[in-house]
Amino acid sequence: MSVFGTVNRVYGYVDPVLEQYLAGGIDRLVPDLIERALVKWRDGGFVRFDDYEANCTIQVFRWMVAERETNPDFHCVHPRLEWVQPTPEMFAAKESASHMRRPDIRLTIGDSAAWTVECKRLKLSDNLPRLYVDEGLERFVSGSYGASEATGAMIGYIIDDSPRQIVKAINRRVVEHAVMGAGHELKRRARTKRLLNRYVSQHRRSSHRKIEIEHYHADVR
Amino acid sequence: MKENDLVVPDRQIAWAFLSSCGRLLGEGGILGLLLPSKSVLHNRSQKARAARQQLMGTTPISTVIDLSVLRSSTFATAKAPAVVLIAHNRPAASGHDTDPDLLHVVPRNSPLQRLLDGFVVAQDDIHRVPAGRAAASSEMWQILLWGDLQDHSLISSLKSKFPPLSQIAKSRGWLYSRGFQVKGGCENDAEHLLGMRLVPAEAIEAFRVIDDATERFDHAVLHRPRSEKLFEAPVLLIRRGIRQGRPVAWLSTQDVTFNDSVIGLSGPQEDIDHLRIVSGIVHSSLAQYFHFLTSSSWGAERNYIELGEHFSLPVPALGSDSQPSVLEVVKAIESFGLTSELQDQLDSCVFEAYGLLPEDVDRVTDMVNVTIDHFRRGENSVGVAEPSRKVLDEYRECLIRGIETVFPSTEIEVVFALTPDFYIVASCQVTPPGHSQAGSYSSGTRTADSSSGIGGVLLQAVEHQDQAWSATSTVLQPSLLVLEGDRAHVVKPRETRFWTKTRARSDAGDVMAALAGRGRVSHASS
Numbered sequence: 001m002s003v004f005g006t007v008n009r010v011y012g013y014v015d016p017v018l019e020q021y022l023a024g025g026i027d028r029l030v031p032d033l034i035e036r037a038l039v040k041w042r043d044g045g046f047v048r049f050d051d052y053e054a055n056c057t058i059q060v061f062r063w064m065v066a067e068r069e070t071n072p073d074f075h076c077v078h079p080r081l082e083w084v085q086p087t088p089e090m091f092a093a094k095e096s097a098s099h100m101r102r103p104d105i106r107l108t109i110g111d112s113a114a115w116t117v118e119c120k121r122l123k124l125s126d127n128l129p130r131l132y133v134d135e136g137l138e139r140f141v142s143g144s145y146g147a148s149e150a151t152g153a154m155i156g157y158i159i160d161d162s163p164r165q166i167v168k169a170i171n172r173r174v175v176e177h178a179v180m181g182a183g184h185e186l187k188r189r190a191r192t193k194r195l196l197n198r199y200v201s202q203h204r205r206s207s208h209r210k211i212e213i214e215h216y217h218a219d220v221r
Numbered sequence: 222m223k224e225n226d227l228v229v230p231d232r233q234i235a236w237a238f239l240s241s242c243g244r245l246l247g248e249g250g251i252l253g254l255l256l257p258s259k260s261v262l263h264n265r266s267q268k269a270r271a272a273r274q275q276l277m278g279t280t281p282i283s284t285v286i287d288l289s290v291l292r293s294s295t296f297a298t299a300k301a302p303a304v305v306l307i308a309h310n311r312p313a314a315s316g317h318d319t320d321p322d323l324l325h326v327v328p329r330n331s332p333l334q335r336l337l338d339g340f341v342v343a344q345d346d347i348h349r350v351p352a353g354r355a356a357a358s359s360e361m362w363q364i365l366l367w368g369d370l371q372d373h374s375l376i377s378s379l380k381s382k383f384p385p386l387s388q389i390a391k392s393r394g395w396l397y398s399r400g401f402q403v404k405g406g407c408e409n410d411a412e413h414l415l416g417m418r419l420v421p422a423e424a425i426e427a428f429r430v431i432d433d434a435t436e437r438f439d440h441a442v443l444h445r446p447r448s449e450k451l452f453e454a455p456v457l458l459i460r461r462g463i464r465q466g467r468p469v470a471w472l473s474t475q476d477v478t479f480n481d482s483v484i485g486l487s488g489p490q491e492d493i494d495h496l497r498i499v500s501g502i503v504h505s506s507l508a509q510y511f512h513f514l515t516s517s518s519w520g521a522e523r524n525y526i527e528l529g530e531h532f533s534l535p536v537p538a539l540g541s542d543s544q545p546s547v548l549e550v551v552k553a554i555e556s557f558g559l560t561s562e563l564q565d566q567l568d569s570c571v572f573e574a575y576g577l578l579p580e581d582v583d584r585v586t587d588m589v590n591v592t593i594d595h596f597r598r599g600e601n602s603v604g605v606a607e608p609s610r611k612v613l614d615e616y617r618e619c620l621i622r623g624i625e626t627v628f629p630s631t632e633i634e635v636v637f638a639l640t641p642d643f644y645i646v647a648s649c650q651v652t653p654p655g656h657s658q659a660g661s662y663s664s665g666t667r668t669a670d671s672s673s674g675i676g677g678v679l680l681q682a683v684e685h686q687d688q689a690w691s692a693t694s695t696v697l698q699p700s701l702l703v704l705e706g707d708r709a710h711v712v713k714p715r716e717t718r719f720w721t722k723t724r725a726r727s728d729a730g731d732v733m734a735a736l737a738g739r740g741r742v743s744h745a746s747s
Contacts, residue, residue, distance in 0.1 A: 010735045012704030021653040022737035076730045086381045110730030113739040
């Protein structure tokens with residue numbers, strides 16, 4: 001990083017009462033937007049070009065954009081799709097994005113607060129639960145994703161097998177993983193009316209910073 | 222190069238050299254390169270895009286300093302604008318993200334820059350760009366030259382929702398191309414055009430042609446005569462060059478000829494109203510915004526928009542419900558001439574046809590009124606003039622509304638203070654429900670009293686920046702967010718471009734995130 005990167009924009013301290021109040025509101029916005037987008041997608045029948053990960057992620061992104069545009073609560077949250085420029089045909093699930101690099105979603109508030117959303121396909125075969133951990137969750141825990149962020153999110157697209165079997169397989173891999181282990185497993189979130197397959201996992205990184213990951217498993221079978 | 226399957230656009234040896242540099246950089250090594258910005262950042266050919274992606278993938282670029290805005294002053298005798306690329310091959314175990322942000326830096330012209338005769342970089346003009354987006358987007362660098370990541374998101378969103386004009390033209394069987402080309406070596410028969418009216422590019426203005434002269438086409442042969450159909454009415458003539466800061470076009474209802482400084486779009490007679498709608502969109506502030514931020518030339522080097530760029534403009538399906546109003550306004554303009562009222566009406570109708578949110582409308586309007594003006598008029602622009610009371614009031618209203626939308630129960634107060642040395646401070650006090658204002662609850666180490674606190678906090682922040690800032694030829698114009706208990710002080714240069722409604726919305730997000738302890742905060746005074 002050059003000299004430009006050494007210059008910060010934000011300085012000072014915040015009253016803890018105010019910080020706690022605002023943090024509660026801000027931290028609800030991002031999970032709420034993700035969940036509402038997934039519910040809109042589900043209510044429309046999980047329409048997608050095919051089960052390819054990018055084609056599912058583009059639909060989630062599409063519904064995030066739609067939710068943000070119709071709900072002023074989310075106007076300050078900016079969803080961005082990395083690596084891919086979707087076309088209207090991709091939004092309409094009439095064209096595949098399979099020729100593009102697999103996209104991730106990034107949600108930002110202002111210029112400096114950002115949440116990375118990692119998306120993965122899920123079924124018991126093809127080693128997908130293991131890949132969910134090794135090439136998804138592990139990147140948050142190691143700091144490859146969002147090294148300065150305290151929260152992150154993963155979306156799993158269940159294309160086969162039951163959500164319960166899949167989360168068990170994921171947790172088996174979490175427990176045996178070298179940088180995670182017992183205590184890092186996905187735990188079911190209290191049931192929400194909108195989407196049932198929500199989990200949370202908490203991790204301490206090697207940098208001793210904590211990170212909490214919200215998991216959303218969309219049963220697109 | 223062949224062994225490594227490397228792409229070299231335009232057979233430029235500079236690209237070949239550049240492609241190899243990253244591979245030669247040792248661990249911990251830093252590399253600085255001064256290059257032409259157009260070929261490195263802004264060109265759109267497939268090869269140029271591939272070469273750019275390849276460069277991002279093989280060279281650990283950490284900073285891009287685009288000098289395009291200062292093209293006439295940095296290297297006065299050079300024709301091409303320049304860019305500085307800095308690459309840093311960090312040691313693998315340095316603990317950085319594997320996909321780090323790049324820094325994109327744009328020094329600009331301003332009264333301060335003229336006074337100092339050096340580089341002036343505003344902190345708002347230092348962008349952190351995720352490497353993934355930088356590699357994927359062919360337009361990222363052009364957008365960031367005058368806009369920010371939210372502009373990139375808006376443009377990306379338009380492209381996701383609406384097909385490009387080229388697709389609509391193709392689906393309707395319209396023909397589009399640049400006009401005939403006289404010179405080039407070939408001698409092709411052009412007798413079919415003889416005697417037709419010739420419209421010079423410079424005669425085309427917004428919705429009209431100023432030259433009523435009866436100049437006739439008189440070349441028997443041409444290098445590229447183009448298809449006869451291109452010149453058949455109805456044909457929309459789009460001037461390739463920019464006229465008074467905007468693209469302009471004229472719909473001809475008679476057959477006409479034009480040279481390659483004009484782009485023609487010709488369709489059947491029954492589509493004439495659709496061509497009118499396209500004409501309305503071309504003249505809208507939204508098209509002005511889109512082209513200014515995405516054209517590889519306009520804003521970076523020369524004042525024109527290429528054919529492919531014009532036809533990359535996303536356009537709502539013709540015949541949709543919201544477009545009759547665009548058509549009505551265009552017909553009114555054709556009858557009565559273009560007035561500022563009709564331009565406003567046209568913009569409103571186009572914004573509606575695209576379904577823009579109010580914040581997007583403000584973003585487009587600010588770009589047209591402030592940023593494009595800054596591009597055109599430099600240090601004489603309204604963009605670098607001191608903001609008026611009205612501008613600051615609108616900023617305050619947008620800042621408050623941006624926070625209230627998310628936290629409707631909070632009390633928010635914003636007051637301005639003018640500081641010496643070219644800055645304005647907007648102090649934003651946020652009071653949660655159940656608490657009274659003016660520091661009635663403890664801030665832990667001190668009370669939230671701006672009169673006693675702001676001076677000290679600002680001083681520490683500036684000192685902190687001075688320690689970090691060691692460049693001698695470059696001045697950093699701070700754009701700070703100083704937190705003090707229940708207040709966030711937004712400190713920015715006393716120039717209108719930093720106090721627009723668009724900036725207010727972005728600052729509202731920053732204020733909320735910073736007060737909530739999210740994002741990057743330096744605890745300079747804790």
